[in-house]
Amino acid sequence: MSFCDEVWASTATLLDAIHRHPFNTALGGGTLSRDRFTFYLVQDARYLAAYAKVLATASARATEPADAMFFAQSAHTALAVERALHTGYLDGFGLSPEHVAGIRTSPTCLAYASYLQATALSAPLPVLVAAVLPCFWVYQDVGTALLERTAGRSGHPYQAWISTYSDPSFAASVTQVRAIADRLAGTADPATRRAMAEAFCRATEYEWMFWDSAWRLETWPTGQWLATGAEATAAL
Secondary structure, three states, rough: OOOOHHHHHHHHHHHHHHHHHHHHHHHHHHOOOOHHHHHHHHHHHHHHHHHHHHHHHHHHOOOOOOHHHHHHHHHHHHHHHHHHHHHHHHHOOOOOHHHHOOOOEEEEEEHHHHHHHHHHHOOHHHHHHHHHHHHHHHHHHHHHHHHHHOOOOOOOOOHHHHHHHHHHHHHHHHHHHHHHHHHHHOOOHHHHHHHHHHHHHHHHHHHHHHHHHHHOOOOOHHHOOOOHHEEEEEEE
């Protein structure tokens, strides 16, 4: 069994939970609230800015020219194509840049981006590739499933999102990054292969957490711990 087949099977329960998460079921049903989708789009745009840098790092560290070209192109796609999708929705919702800027980066968004950036700087290349793989593969899996659910339905409010991640060109990129991961795992020592599996699982957990955070409109607990100016003055 290939590395990708192994880690996909090992995360089957988690992947099923992603498909069944209320955010994704409401997204597929077209009933997801605009507030939740807006929150998700803002967080995803910020995540992608970090993810593109991680992919660029993978490109710089790749030893095979074809791998370097793939990760460089993927970094461009993350910034140009996917962020254009977000901008199209946000503009269509009539949201001003000031409104978008006022939405704080969520704890989960920051944690996921920070995890990938730390992996890019400190882990071996095979582990880095395993860590970036779920953002390709899980999205393609979810997008394809939602496309099947919405087949023949017109006027779906989130059809552009579904179409982006179920597109054959995106599926081709998933096939390519899986091939890279399998090749690197095939020559890796047992410890590195275990680290690759752990990185894939952790990033897949973050994928579930990302959708869950959007469903909950996740906030920071700052208000619970920091006194207001008046409260602080009164305490002196």
